[in-house]
Amino acid sequence: MASNSKLKEVGLVFFKLGCFAFGGPAAHIAMMEDEVVTKRKWMTRDHYLDLIGATNLIPGPNSTEMTMHCGHERAGKKGLFVAGISFIFPAVFITGILAYLYVTYGTLPEVAPFIKGIQPAVLAIIASAIFKLGKKALKNWELTLIGAFVLIASLVGIHEVLALLIGGIVGGSYFFLKSKSQNNTLSSCFPFLLPFITSETFSSIGTLKIFLTFLKVGSILYGSGYVLFAYLDAELVATGLLTNAALLDAIGIGQFTPGPVLSTATFIGFQLGGLWGSIAATAGIFLPSFLFVLILTPFIPKMRKSRVLGYFLDSVNVAAVAVMAAVLITMSIATLSDWRSVIITIIAAILIFWVKKVSVIWVVIIGASLGYLLTFLPF
Known part of the structure; x- marks a missing residue:
């Protein structure tokens, strides 16, 4: 019963996050920290940092993989799958409906005013x-x-994974040499599974080809989910399977739906192969993440116990926070373009830093509401 109770708790927490987690991976990880560390204390902040650092080193969407780690921490292997599916489902469901409307009527609902309010709140x-x-x-x-x-x-454009690796290697080497201890060796490491699957053997676009194409992308996708669009351009637009305009519309879907941006695969899959195409694309893009996290999870405590890998993990952790800071700076420059967004950011900051008891979910809702209401002002 206790196990079922924990699974239910995991499912509810990450389903809620899946419904309201706007703003990309950095925002998702921030909301997750508030839910699982600050409010529920499922783990220490130090361990949460370790999970962020380790997750940044494997392919796949970082924030989705973090949900799986957190679910595993709370409710074991079943919790891993419950957390991941609960987080992914709302975005996939919403994206599927939008894909149907797009294919059937050729239009998408107007949500720009709400997004204009959510983005500054997310900062x-x-x-x-x-x-x-x-x-x-x-x-x-x-x-x-x-x-x-x-x-x-x-900030100068070096890929985040490369910056993380350099930071981890340089920092780990420095602290190891500083400790002047040769007792520990690199006895523990974690495997990287990179199944490169070629879908070119199929002569026409079908459900199996859609699945294999997105499985390939999900297996080699590093960094944030936004890198996805470069991969899809090469896999689908360059090969003539998808138009550039359709890909741009898919990018728009990824921007204003909650949860992982990789749910865009559902939208594209529907365009390519209808309902079964959307199911195949969704399964293909997310399946590698479940496998990677399942493989990585047992190694993280061993990494922390090893002196050498502990130094490496400390360095990667601080590098991961620095990457989040870079995302914040970049997003701030792009978002704070008028007085409305500045006001919403200030209100959100007051709620988070001073009022504190306000949930980040309510901060998102308040931001979206203000974004809509302020559009009616004539100045």
Whole structure:
């Protein structure tokens, strides 16, 4: 009964997040931290940081994989699958309905005013998570220096995974040499499963080809979900299976639906093969993440116990927080373009940093409502 109770709790928490988690991976991870660490205390903030660092090193959507890690932490292997499916389902369901409307009527509903309110509110949510995680990650001046390096590298355009790896290797090597201890060796490591599947052997687009195409993309996708669109351009637009205009519409869907941006696969799959195409694309894009997390999970405690890998993990953790900070800076420049967005950000920051008891879900709802209401003002 206790196990079933935990599974139900995991399902409800991540279904709620799946319905309201707007703003991309950094925002999702920030909302998750508030739910599972601050409010429910399923794990320590240090362990949550370890999960972020490790997740950044495997292919797949980071925030979706974090839900799986958190579900596993609370309710074991069943919790891993319940958390992942609960988080993914709302986005896939909403995207599927939008795909049907798009294919049937050629139009999408107007949601821009709400998104204009959600985006600035999300800035405050990300800032809150960076503040809390940063206090744990910045253990000394050396880690602070590594974080600054990764922040600058991310802002000048170096790929986030490359910046994370460099930060982890440099930091891990430095702290190992500093400790002057040769007792620990690299006895523990985690495997990387990269199944490169070629779908070109199929002569026409069908359900199986859709599945294999998106399985391939899900298996090699590194970094944030937004990298997905570059892969899809190469796999579908360049091969003539999808028009560039349709891909741009799919990008729009990914921007204003909650949950993982990879639910865009559902939209594209419906365009390519109807209902079964959308199911095949969704299964293909997310299946590798479940496998990667299932393989990685047992190794994270071993990494922390190993001195060498512990140093590496500390360095990757601070690098991951720095990447979130870079995302925040980039999003702020793009989002804070008028007085409305500035006001919404200030209100959201007051609710999060000073009122504190307000849930981040309510911050998103308040931001969306303000975004809609402020559009009626004539100035």
